[in-house]
Amino acid sequence: MVNTYSSLKSVFLNLIKENKENNSFIxxxxxxxxxxxxxxxxxxxxxxxxxxxxxxxxKAHYNYQSLLVWPILLYGLMALSYMWSIDRQDxxxxxxxxxxxxxxxxxxxxxxxxxxxxxxxxxxxxxxSMVVLALYFVIRAIIRYLLxxxxxxxxxxxxxxxxxxxxxxxxxxxxxxxxxxxxxxYFFTKPVKAKTDWLFxxxxxxxxxxxxxxxxxxxLILLILIHVFFFSKLSHKxxxxxxxxxxxxxxxxxxxxxxxxxxxxEFQTNSAKSLxxxxxxxxxxxxxxxxxxxxxxxxxxxxxxxxPGTAFRVYQFRxxxxxxxxxxxxxxxxxxxxxxxxxxEKAKQYNLYLxxxxxxGYQSKNFHNQYVQNFAELGILGxxxxxxxxxxxxxxxxxxxxxxxxxxAILMISLFLTESFLWRQRGxxxxxxxxxxxxxxxxxxxxxxx
Numbered sequence: 173m174v175n176t177y178s179s180l181k182s183v184f185l186n187l188i189k190e191n192k193e194n195n196s197f198i199x200x201x202x203x204x205x206x207x208x209x210x211x212x213x214x215x216x217x218x219x220x221x222x223x224x225x226x227x228x229x230x231k232a233h234y235n236y237q238s239l240l241v242w243p244i245l246l247y248g249l250m251a252l253s254y255m256w257s258i259d260r261q262d263x264x265x266x267x268x269x270x271x272x273x274x275x276x277x278x279x280x281x282x283x284x285x286x287x288x289x290x291x292x293x294x295x296x297x298x299x300x301s302m303v304v305l306a307l308y309f310v311i312r313a314i315i316r317y318l319l320x321x322x323x324x325x326x327x328x329x330x331x332x333x334x335x336x337x338x339x340x341x342x343x344x345x346x347x348x349x350x351x352x353x354x355x356x357x358y359f360f361t362k363p364v365k366a367k368t369d370w371l372f373x374x375x376x377x378x379x380x381x382x383x384x385x386x387x388x389x390x391x392l393i394l395l396i397l398i399h400v401f402f403f404s405k406l407s408h409k410x411x412x413x414x415x416x417x418x419x420x421x422x423x424x425x426x427x428x429x430x431x432x433x434x435x436x437x438e439f440q441t442n443s444a445k446s447l448x449x450x451x452x453x454x455x456x457x458x459x460x461x462x463x464x465x466x467x468x469x470x471x472x473x474x475x476x477x478x479x480p481g482t483a484f485r486v487y488q489f490r491x492x493x494x495x496x497x498x499x500x501x502x503x504x505x506x507x508x509x510x511x512x513x514x515x516x517e518k519a520k521q522y523n524l525y526l527x528x529x530x531x532x533g534y535q536s537k538n539f540h541n542q543y544v545q546n547f548a549e550l551g552i553l554g555x556x557x558x559x560x561x562x563x564x565x566x567x568x569x570x571x572x573x574x575x576x577x578x579x580x581a582i583l584m585i586s587l588f589l590t591e592s593f594l595w596r597q598r599g600x601x602x603x604x605x606x607x608x609x610x611x612x613x614x615x616x617x618x619x620x621x622x
Contacts, residue, residue, distance in 0.1 A: 195228040205301040240277040247273035257507025266509035302355035306379040349388040357579040475525040505551040542588035
């Protein structure tokens, strides 16, 4: 107990010291660690960060950084899209949700540059907060499983009918997987690891598996392999035996029942119907699982057709191409958050399930692809701005040799293929802060520009 108190006191004093060097240190850290919490807490933290940044601003602090202008330009395009939006009310309401794209980079332009050591400490504190978050949800899941005997308590997130998942649906298992994956690489890539670093790495990796996001699991394993074979100091000492052992471990992991079922549901399909139509627990035998080819070619569906995640994204990309041709919005898009009426029209045209008795239908889903979402709502320029930010992010990560930054960059590129991450408040705050933190100017010893 004494040792724990002493450690916490040391951490607290260290944070106070860093905040004296840069008054925005603790406010920025609070924005990051409150992302998984209630929106109210995160909004308060963001407001505090902006107030402190403005109050602490000194002319000598200002250092124009072109890399931070791109998110501001994207927000400017979002605001401009109000002029041609087909649903101005939805566009106007969405502008307040997307405002971190404007406010956070503006704050970074005004604040005193963080030193490399301070940036590392911010990532470290965020990573430890993710360990606490994961531990809370694992304990919560075990208790709920013991009380109710429902295996769903240990995986993914809840659905519209119940909240029986590892994390609440509002928090979203895929988004939490991204937060935790970044934290995982902080511990996993430490040059010198203590036993606790190995323990936290293993724990966070297991937590990502429990969250059951196929996309993030695959990218996480790919990034681990990249680090082991290309970035680690011991990479040149690896032998074939090590590779075989690692491959066996990965095989065992993917043979784990529930996670294996989630992968099979997506990929074991043919041109006619799913080869494993009944793999989802509790699914009706009459449900038809739409294959990838059917999602792309069928002239019509029935309310009894069920779209696995990959098939539904194929369908969404299909209607996006159709909408571009039919509505001629290649250059402008429909306007920020204004694509929903068009998505609903297509759902009715193709006779998709529209929901009943309060259950959500397919027509209420966005494109679940950030690239498509930007193109559909902001036109070709919105798509190009997004690509530029991602390219800049990867280039800067490779140049800096910071693997946590590199992992974040690759995770975002992959995540944007399956999620409209920036169209969610937690997503836009997380991406914008991490983008600005990793790509803003760095000072050495808080005095000299690097």
